[in-house]
Amino acid sequence: MTDDTPPPLPDHDWPDFPPGLVWLVGAGPGDPGLMTLQGLHALRLADVIVHDALVNPRILDWRQADATVEYAGKRGGKPSAKQRDISLRLIELARAGKRVLRLKGGDPFVFGRGGEEAQALVQAGVPIRLTPGISAGIGGLAYAGIPVTHRDVNQAVTFVTGHDQSGLTPSALDWQALAKGSPVIVIYMAMKHLAQITGELLVAGRDGAEPVAIVSNATLPQMRVLETTLARATEDAAAHGMEAPAIVCLGRVVALRQVIDWMGQLGGAPVRCLDPLGTGDPRQVS
Structure with missing residues (x-):
């Protein structure tokens, strides 16, 4: 064993890794x-x-x-x-x-x-x-202080992708059903088509004041979190330079971040909080 060889993992019934696998x-x-x-x-x-x-x-x-x-x-x-x-x-x-x-x-x-x-x-x-x-849709949101489920808020969560094989917003998604049936929607790879996605959800009946979080570079030191609302998400994302890779979360669980922002409490990476409850009072926090 050379000096730069890491120590072995603790004894365990680790799976074999044969050649050709x-x-x-x-x-x-x-x-x-x-x-x-x-x-x-x-x-x-x-x-x-x-x-x-x-x-x-x-x-x-x-x-x-x-x-x-x-x-x-x-x-x-x-x-x-x-x-x-x-x-x-x-x-x-x-x-x-x-x-x-x-x-x-x-x-x-x-x-x-x-x-x-x-x-x-x-x-x-x-x-x-x-x-x-x-998965980023669970772990990334947890680092942002957002639980994807909370028994006082939601009993279901839906994970969707923001684009299909063609690079377009998935045509097979039933936005009406999603909007009505899932209290929390977590969207992967949504930034390119954020305007269309939020528009579909608004047309389908979701409240424009509903909280939305956009988590960019989740779990990394450069992680940024934008709290906004469904109606303002596209505009605010552009104004504050939110970029992919990012996870978008829609639902009341986003508001729980104001209590469970554990990284902010530990002096973690700065985040931006922008009127998550639609009060008309934007502010920046760390």
Whole structure:
């Protein structure tokens, strides 16, 4: 063991990572501490790590020294690897006898295309293993002090994506049903089409004064939180430079942040609070 080799994980019945297997692992929403121990175990055994754009580079520091790292990020509006090419590369590496770690931000099976990659691998006869991760729609909001469920507020929550394979707002979503049936709606990848999404929800009958939170770079030191309302969300997001990657949360649970803003209480990254209850009294807090 060299001086720069990290100490082994505690004894446990850790899963095997044989050559030729692709292990899909969720790296969580950004904070390296939210990586699971099983994911860390896989990272330290992998021969090749194929990672997404939203994986914190600091996590890669935990790999074994001779592991190869390949970037396969997909970011809207920027040159990105095609999904088919990523799947074919995973198959190629596995067939070459490599221990392949497919490291994905958040959870691979929550708007992460993990299911597509798993299908392609299985159809190609490549063995797989999956380790879930903390999804940004839960963990990212928790870092912002927003519980996605609270028994005094909501008994259901709906997770949706802000765009489909074409890059447009999903045409299959029934906004009328969502607006009427879900007290809390959490939207991934919504920034590009925020005006259309908020417009659909308003037309469907949601109150324009309903609280909305936009959490950018969730769980990272540069995390920013904008509290606004459904009617003002698009305008306020533009005015305050809120950018992707971001999670958007609509519902009364957003107002609970004024009590549960634990990062603000600990002197965490500054956030901006903008009239979350529609009082007409914008203010900035830390």
